Amino acid sequence: MLNIPTEFIVIIIAFLLLATIEIYRPWYQVKNTKKVRWLSYIGLYFFNMLILRIILPITVVAYTVYIEKQQYGLLYFVEIPNYIKITIGILLLDLMSYISHRLMHIFSPLWRLHRVHHADTDYDIVTNFCHHPLEFVVGTLFMFLVISSLGIPILAVLIFTLMGELIGLLTHSNILIPKKIDQYLRLIMITPAMHRTHHSDDLGDSNSNFGTNFPWWDYVLNTYRAHPIAGYEGMKLGVKGFKESKWQLLPWILVQPFYKGNQDLEILEKDKSFPS
Ligand SMILES: [Zn+2]
DSSP: OOOHHHHHHHHHHHHHHHHHHHHHSOSSOOOSOHHHHHHHHHHHHHHHHHHHHHHOSSOHHHHHHHHHHHTOSGGGGSOOOHHHHHHHHHHHHHHHHHHHHHHHHHSHHHHHHHHHHHTOSSOSGGGGGOOOHHHHHHHHHHHHHHHHHHTOOHHHHHHHHHHHHHHHHHHTSOOOOOHHHHHHHTTTSOOHHHHHHHTBSSHHHHTSOOOSSOSHHHHHTTOOOSSOTTHHHHOOBSOTTOOSGGGGSHHHHHHGGGSOOTTSHHHHHHOOOOOO
8 A cells, every 4th residue: 555655655756757847948938047946836835734734733634534434425335346446536526526626616705715826927847736725725625625525535535635746746837748649648648748737827728627637527528628728838927916027936935825916717717618
């Protein structure tokens, strides 16, 4: 069974591998000071881990172990082989992750927290680490709710978590996967090109491609966009109103949700360029 140190080692290896490819073969040149962004976002990642430990007394894994002992949740009432329960568990977690991501783009307080992740005006592997600590807390509480109501098995949680972290690193990386390979890959998983579209400052683009690991929810629920409206060359990254370089510094990242943006919900409501 996977354990936390093994998971951590796998993530570090994946990070180093992808970061090396990015440095030597970047898809696009990063515009802003790489040192500042990397310091800010990696610092933010460790800060988030610390805050999560302080605010929440129990980790997702420990919580799932408790739920499994108590046999809480829907899947414990169904008599099916364990490997099918694990597969269903992984798919349900991915669907819930898709739903929570869409909710983050719909409800103003959630959008303000998630907006921090979108405000990066560059896009590389450290964009993956740029999340407001309160978004982490809300996301973890949502996971607790999903795990206990659906009865997700521990192995499904471990596989989903590791997969999410690895695919998260890949999809945020600034590497070009050849178009032919990307076309086939995006049938089974989110690719960097697909998720880059979601980070566009165009509202139609950012209201598409919400998937975490698998693209199927976007296909079925009509939120898939093959490429940015202006093309990859013409698209602009970030969130309008939060493009100054100060928003990439740690103190400003932490206070950003308390600022009202000019791309807030009233504009999201008015925007009808949802992909069809
Ligand atoms: Zn988003």
